[in-house]
Amino acid sequence: MEKYFDASYIFEALPMLIPFLKVTFYVTVLSVLFGSIIGLILAIMKLGKNKIGQKIANGYTTILRCTPSIVLLFLVYYGVPALAGSFGIDLNSLDTSVFVIITFSLQFGAYMSEVIRSAYESIDKGQYEAAVSVGLSPVQAYWRIIFPQAFVVALPNFGNSLLELMKEGSLAYTIGLIDVMGKANLIIAGNINAHALEIYIALSLIYWVLSIAIEQFFFRLEKLFSKGKQVIKTT
């Protein structure tokens, strides 16, 4: 078959792809949720006084940062069932989305631990001391004074990590998850590889719009929360 470019395929592919965004969202949201929990634990380890805890948390972050998502994805996809198999647990029938969520939670945890750590460290120690000195309990001081300030600092980095996660999430098609990327590949396979370009362009448009939307959302959110606050201007 002669290959040629036909823009109408882009618009035809869009309505077919968009319903599958919910799989992408589902994976992303759950990964963010679990990843944030992992990140919080790691950040606490990094900020804690325990030397071994610090080493483990820093090592974890370095290792995860050096691993391509696709390698981690396959390592989890093949490794976890094999590991569970040696304990006599059969995980082979598990849904692929579970492996995707495990992978990206692990990865997002590494990023989040750095985001949380740097946000926490950006808050002046005097804030906590002042809070305690006026009679707040340590928990109250953290919850009412430190957390709201650190949250604003963390927002842009959190947004960036979220974007990164969403983009990396497109690799989940390699282990057979049908999200937008997987669906695009299915459509192309159904067309016997014709018009692959148009469908990938449609896909890139979806991701692009989504990224801009998320970016804008976090930008607005940041503005909203930093209202009335004395934030040191950064360039």
Added chain:
Amino acid sequence: MSDGLDFEFLIDTFFVALSGVPIALLITVVSLLIALPLGFLLALTRINKIPVLNRFAQVYVSFVRGTPVIVQIFIIYNSVPLLLSSIFKEYGININVYEINPIWYAFIVFSLNTTAILIEVFRSSISTVSKGQLEAAQSVGLTNVQAFRRIIIPQTLVVALPNICTATVNLIKATSLGYALSLHEITLRAQVAANASYNYVEAYLDIFIVYLIICSLVEYLFKVYEKRLTKYKSAAA
């Protein structure tokens, strides 16, 4: 599923994966060589607000940062042959576009991608160097090129280096997607080795270790270089 790891295979495949390192590094180096000057120039257009180029760079950066690398790879992989074959037909050049070594596509994709990342890196780092530096350089009689080469770029580089390091590491990681271009780099080589005996866990452990080694090395080298460059830092502070 076999019980435990097959250590013999683990060690054999480690060297198979290692043999893919030169290709991964070649792509990284070529992409960086193209992307560094291009990124710097486009960053200058962003800062100086040159009408058309500024807008172009903005949209370009937004697109590259807003879409997954794998989608970019597929777009280039599908569009470049189409473009080339129509150009070749126009001028009557008799080259089969489908026999081009996939490494050329990898060069295109990764240099385009890295350029976009570096535009942002340079944009933020150039803006940390105060305008007075350029004016001072000009006032003592340096030409614009000299001023940039001797005054602005060294100071910019100090600020930009950690981010360039991150970009490089990300680039090396991204070359693992070369399998989509059937490029025989680290990931694909080990995958092929694993296909024969279904030792996927071992193969991916090997790939994992290889990337860990390369990325740690690159980070270490950048740290060393950063130390050497700090002599320019006092000027920036």
